[in-house]
Amino acid sequence: xxxxxxxxxxxxxxxxxxxxxxxxxxxxxxxxxxxxxxxxxxxxxxxxxxxxxxxxxxxxxxxxxxxxxxxxxxxxxxxxxxxxxxxxxxxxxxxxxxxxxxxxxxxxxxxxxxxxxxxxxxxxxxxxxxxxxxxxxxxxxxxxxxxxxxxxxxxxxxxxxxxxxxxxxxxxxxxxxxxxxxxxxxxxxxxxxxxxxxxxxxxxxxxxxxxxxxxxxxxxxxxxxxxxxxxxxxxxxxxxxxxxxxxxxxxxxxxxxxxxxxxxxxxxxxxxxxxxxxx
Amino acid sequence: xxxxxxxxxxxxxxxxxxxxxxxxxxxxxxxxxxxxxxxxxxxxxxxxxxxxxxxxxxxxxxxxxxxxxxxxxxxxxxxxxxxxxxxxxxxxxxxxxxxxxxxxxxxxxxxxxxxxxxxxxxxxxxxxxxxxxxxxxxxxxxxxxxxxxxxxxxxxxxxxxxxxxxxxxxxxxxxxxxxxxxxxxxxxxxxxxxxxxxxxxxxxxxxxxxxxxxxxxxxxxxxxxxxxxxxxxxxxxxxxxxxxxxxxxxxxxxxxxxxxxxxxxxxxxxxxxxxxxxxxxxxxxxxxxxxxxxxxxxxx
Amino acid sequence: xxxxxxxxxxxxxxxxxxxxxxxxxxxxxxxxxxxxxxxxxxxxxxxxxxxxxxxxxxxxxxxxxxxxxxxxxxxxxxxxxxxxxxxxxxxxxxxxxxxxxxxxxxxxxxxxxxxxxxxxxxxxxxxxxxxxxxxxxxxxxxxxxxxxxxxxxxxxxxxxxxxxxxxxxxxxxxxxxxxxxxxxxxxxxxxxxxxxxxxxxxxxxxxxxxxxxxxxxxxxxxxxxxxxxxxxxxxxxxxxxxxxxxxxxxxxxxxxxxxxxxxxxxxx
Numbered sequence: 001x002x003x004x005x006x007x008x009x010x011x012x013x014x015x016x017x018x019x020x021x022x023x024x025x026x027x028x029x030x031x032x033x034x035x036x037x038x039x040x041x042x043x044x045x046x047x048x049x050x051x052x053x054x055x056x057x058x059x060x061x062x063x064x065x066x067x068x069x070x071x072x073x074x075x076x077x078x079x080x081x082x083x084x085x086x087x088x089x090x091x092x093x094x095x096x097x098x099x100x101x102x103x104x105x106x107x108x109x110x111x112x113x114x115x116x117x118x119x120x121x122x123x124x125x126x127x128x129x130x131x132x133x134x135x136x137x138x139x140x141x142x143x144x145x146x147x148x149x150x151x152x153x154x155x156x157x158x159x160x161x162x163x164x165x166x167x168x169x170x171x172x173x174x175x176x177x178x179x180x181x182x183x184x185x186x187x188x189x190x191x192x193x194x195x196x197x198x199x200x201x202x203x204x205x206x207x208x209x210x211x212x213x214x215x216x217x218x219x220x221x222x223x224x225x226x227x228x229x230x231x232x233x234x235x236x237x238x239x240x241x242x243x244x245x246x247x248x249x250x251x252x253x254x255x256x257x258x259x260x261x262x263x264x265x266x267x268x269x270x271x272x273x274x275x276x277x278x279x
Numbered sequence: 280x281x282x283x284x285x286x287x288x289x290x291x292x293x294x295x296x297x298x299x300x301x302x303x304x305x306x307x308x309x310x311x312x313x314x315x316x317x318x319x320x321x322x323x324x325x326x327x328x329x330x331x332x333x334x335x336x337x338x339x340x341x342x343x344x345x346x347x348x349x350x351x352x353x354x355x356x357x358x359x360x361x362x363x364x365x366x367x368x369x370x371x372x373x374x375x376x377x378x379x380x381x382x383x384x385x386x387x388x389x390x391x392x393x394x395x396x397x398x399x400x401x402x403x404x405x406x407x408x409x410x411x412x413x414x415x416x417x418x419x420x421x422x423x424x425x426x427x428x429x430x431x432x433x434x435x436x437x438x439x440x441x442x443x444x445x446x447x448x449x450x451x452x453x454x455x456x457x458x459x460x461x462x463x464x465x466x467x468x469x470x471x472x473x474x475x476x477x478x479x480x481x482x483x484x485x486x487x488x489x490x491x492x493x494x495x496x497x498x499x500x501x502x503x504x505x506x507x508x509x510x511x512x513x514x515x516x517x518x519x520x521x522x523x524x525x526x527x528x529x530x531x532x533x534x535x536x537x538x539x540x541x542x543x544x545x546x547x548x549x550x551x552x553x554x555x556x557x558x559x560x561x562x563x564x565x566x567x568x569x570x571x572x573x574x575x576x577x578x579x
Numbered sequence: 580x581x582x583x584x585x586x587x588x589x590x591x592x593x594x595x596x597x598x599x600x601x602x603x604x605x606x607x608x609x610x611x612x613x614x615x616x617x618x619x620x621x622x623x624x625x626x627x628x629x630x631x632x633x634x635x636x637x638x639x640x641x642x643x644x645x646x647x648x649x650x651x652x653x654x655x656x657x658x659x660x661x662x663x664x665x666x667x668x669x670x671x672x673x674x675x676x677x678x679x680x681x682x683x684x685x686x687x688x689x690x691x692x693x694x695x696x697x698x699x700x701x702x703x704x705x706x707x708x709x710x711x712x713x714x715x716x717x718x719x720x721x722x723x724x725x726x727x728x729x730x731x732x733x734x735x736x737x738x739x740x741x742x743x744x745x746x747x748x749x750x751x752x753x754x755x756x757x758x759x760x761x762x763x764x765x766x767x768x769x770x771x772x773x774x775x776x777x778x779x780x781x782x783x784x785x786x787x788x789x790x791x792x793x794x795x796x797x798x799x800x801x802x803x804x805x806x807x808x809x810x811x812x813x814x815x816x817x818x819x820x821x822x823x824x825x826x827x828x829x830x831x832x833x834x835x836x837x838x839x840x841x842x843x844x845x846x847x
Contacts, residue, residue, distance in 0.1 A: 044754035044755065044756060044757075045725075045754055159624075188623040188624055188781065189623060189781050189782070189783070189823060189826045189827060190623060190822050190823060190826045191826075192826060193825065193826045215754060215755065216755075217755075252756060253755055253756060256755050256756045256758070256759035257755055257759075257784065258758075258759070258762065258784045258785050258787070258788030258789075259784060259788070260783075260784060260786075260787025260788050260807070260810045260811055261810075261811055261812075261813070263788070263807065263811060264788075265766065266763045266766060266767075267759035267762055267763055267788070268759070269756060269759045269760050269763065270756040270759075468674055469669040469670075469671060469674045469675035470674065470675055470676055470677045472638050472667075472669070473667065473669065473675055473732075473735065473736075474677075474688065474692065475637075475638065476636055476637065476638070476662060476665075476666055476667055477662065477666065477688065477689035477692050477693060477735075477738070477739060478659040478662045478663075478689075478692050478693045479688070479692035480692070483692055487688075488677060491679050492677075492678070492679065
């Protein structure tokens, strides 16, 4: 286990995101101080969890208005960075791993060339050096038979392997912060765990921070030291353990998950009127 | 099977009409957010209004010759000048708009349903029906449209109706192809699978499930095609195979103005501008319609 | 056991037979389900579980073997009467309703297509039965949330009162809290109408919650059969089921980083 450093990697205070035609804030007063830790953001669709992640990367469409009292990554203030500075940050210092590798890998490049391209872009490794680095990274994400896989195109590999290739590409430059947005929900159940474990290991090895965004509160609880539960754009609760959950939304979310080890005839459901009254 | 009383609660018959009007309103509203498309709509609206009211607003009758005013340059009396018989070109253009608009819309009314039907049937049934229909489409598509239209018009005798039929003959294949592509996608959706499970007949699937999903892209394609149709119609007119003199067909007007082009430029240029404006308006509207009706071209 | 509602014998499915991409999806599987039983098939994408379901429903034509529904042998082309014995609910609530049909139309269509009346007067009842207000009949699918659409899809599947309901990942596109509501609804309807459910999912937790009996499918064959108690106590008879258990984080050795993190002094 790594020793936690106290200098935060990312500090966010009062992050608001509003989309143009809407009066409701998609993200409302988001605060976060992230060290070299694994931090989870949990919420249902529309809770603003992905929007928050993308706001950090400044990857939202132009119609989104981002406001924050403070948003610092390392020594830099993210809202003041130029688009050019952001481009050099993305991938090299902040990496984003998205849901479906089939859409985030380039379909006309072989896996090997794709990873080598990332090596060229972020590390300046040309030609053979780049390919060697790619080979090294791919075996690092535990792809067996690396030489064969390097010559395959994205559509020829499975989702789990695709996500590993994605992780290899993203972690090649040893970014200080990795944002994983539902990294496993497009994958088969049996490989999910493995992919997450791999991501977790690499992040620890690089001593980076990880923000894991997911709808699956159990999965996030298994991998993250802290969890923010989001509902309607706000963080309703910060947890270090699921058993500490106090907010009715979090409790409802946990209770709504079917658990065959404790069979019930009917699952308990969220009482949305109570939540409305609270917010 | 037991007879069920049919006269229970009936679906409101006018629902479809209401929906169609609703869709039109939506398109209209979205159009205003699209400055270029809106401009195109205004230009087209002006052309249509002028065509409809030509007999009221045209300053001169279109076919009355006035040999004292032959080949006058544009002036306050004749905004677009006069031609070799002293006829007011602006008035002739206004009446010519009637011919163009009528041609364009007749062609669309003919090829829209034909293309849609052929495409949807080919895409839905697949197999041999698809092969036969699509090969036929390919054959027509591989003909140069103007040449086929020319041959047809020559064989049938020149005239506006022949021109319409000739243009229709050559311009349905792109519509059919498009409709087929859409039908292939829709055929595989879950809602069609569900309909098959509750026993919907093939005709029901075709008319109630698949065709309605293909109509928006067919309409977009038709609007884009209107520009081409305008040009083809003018070309036929130019070659003397469209509406016959003295009808003020724009293409024919250019053809007769050609002889005086160097000394009296307005005779050929004025109808040219009319053709340009009309086809440009159709093109812009088509683009805007595609943005509105087809979510795949989403502008975010 | 009461009467058998679904019986499948030696079901074999091959796609693109004879071509280089020949794909043997389902390899001679047999199973049955009794009236009122909920049978689950769990497995990963591509294992053939959805194909089995589509064969039973009558949406596939490249199969061989025997399928009996409600005691009747059915073929590849189904008569309307045969179709009435099993209806299906699909995975994607956004793709299973026609975007241009109002909800009322979607619910009336099964009756109209079958030629048993106009179906309009059954719409309101069908909506209330799945917990939606009757005036939803005038809405279009895009005006509904995912969970509401899935309720409509269930109501539509029940319009013809089939004794068998085939469910293809009915909640995997839904949020957890909505999933709970939809699962509860299906339990209630099953008990009210003594429906036989065949539920296909990759989520062992959902399957375990809903089903009396679970078949574990891998590469076109069933490798394990689990009872409700097996799932409750984590008993498996095949290595692959054990992997699935572990992956679903139902195993007792599921890592709890939060516990570890708390020990190491993380957090607030």
